[in-house]
Amino acid sequence: MPGLNLVLWRHGLTSYNVEGRMQGSVDVGLNDLGHWQARTAAAALTARYEVSAIVSSDLSRARQTAEYLARTTGLPVTTDERLRERDFGDWEGLTRTEIAQRWPGEFQRWWEQGEHPDGIGGETRDTVARRYAAAVTDHAAALGRGTLVVVSHGTATGAGAGLLLGAAPDWPALISMRNAHWAHLFRDRADTRWLMHGYNLGPTEAATGAWDAPVDR
Numbered sequence: 001m002p003g004l005n006l007v008l009w010r011h012g013l014t015s016y017n018v019e020g021r022m023q024g025s026v027d028v029g030l031n032d033l034g035h036w037q038a039r040t041a042a043a044a045l046t047a048r049y050e051v052s053a054i055v056s057s058d059l060s061r062a063r064q065t066a067e068y069l070a071r072t073t074g075l076p077v078t079t080d081e082r083l084r085e086r087d088f089g090d091w092e093g094l095t096r097t098e099i100a101q102r103w104p105g106e107f108q109r110w111w112e113q114g115e116h117p118d119g120i121g122g123e124t125r126d127t128v129a130r131r132y133a134a135a136v137t138d139h140a141a142a143l144g145r146g147t148l149v150v151v152s153h154g155t156a157t158g159a160g161a162g163l164l165l166g167a168a169p170d171w172p173a174l175i176s177m178r179n180a181h182w183a184h185l186f187r188d189r190a191d192t193r194w195l196m197h198g199y200n201l202g203p204t205e206a207a208t209g210a211w212d213a214p215v216d217r
Helices: 015-019 032-048 060-073 096-102 104-113 125-143 154-164
Strands: 004-010 053-056 077-079 146-152 182-187 194-201
Touching: 004 032, 004 060, 004 125, 004 154, 032 060, 053 060, 053 125, 060 077, 060 146, 096 104, 125 146, 125 154, 146 154, 154 182, 154 194
Parallel strands: 004 146, 053 077, 053 146
Antiparallel strands: 004 182, 182 194
């Protein structure tokens, strides 16, 4: 896949993000600030990249984010459920405080050591990394050349990007990016592997405190 770039874009802010709730597979849409973030980031992406195709998780917060880029580029959005966020089972919809109170040991091991919380019915990091990377690989192969923008979620993108770069599927080193930020990966000259140009990239507006502030837009 010579001449191929990936822009891995996280969705804009939601009410669950503001409240510190575990979103996972819950279908939460963008809040007002999230719409502004997505619109602002879409303008920055359009200015920096010649976008060839857009693929998105089918969850509302990702699709709504992708639609802002679709409007600026005139490209359609293809959805793929493999790009959904990690399913956190019984923890979804709860705050970290609520989780820590009900599952203190599991939460501590997950939060401090990155271990999978057994017994909650959720996905492992390995599972989400593999399905995300498989989806990106399929859509990148179909495109062949150009710039593919993949709109997804924090944990899914961090886990999947690590696997695409050759790390172990459960490698937890890539943090969840800020809302409406992105990573840029590209193929090496021999077209044998993915390399990273940047991670947690965002528009100039993201350098101000207004990016995450819940003010009217």
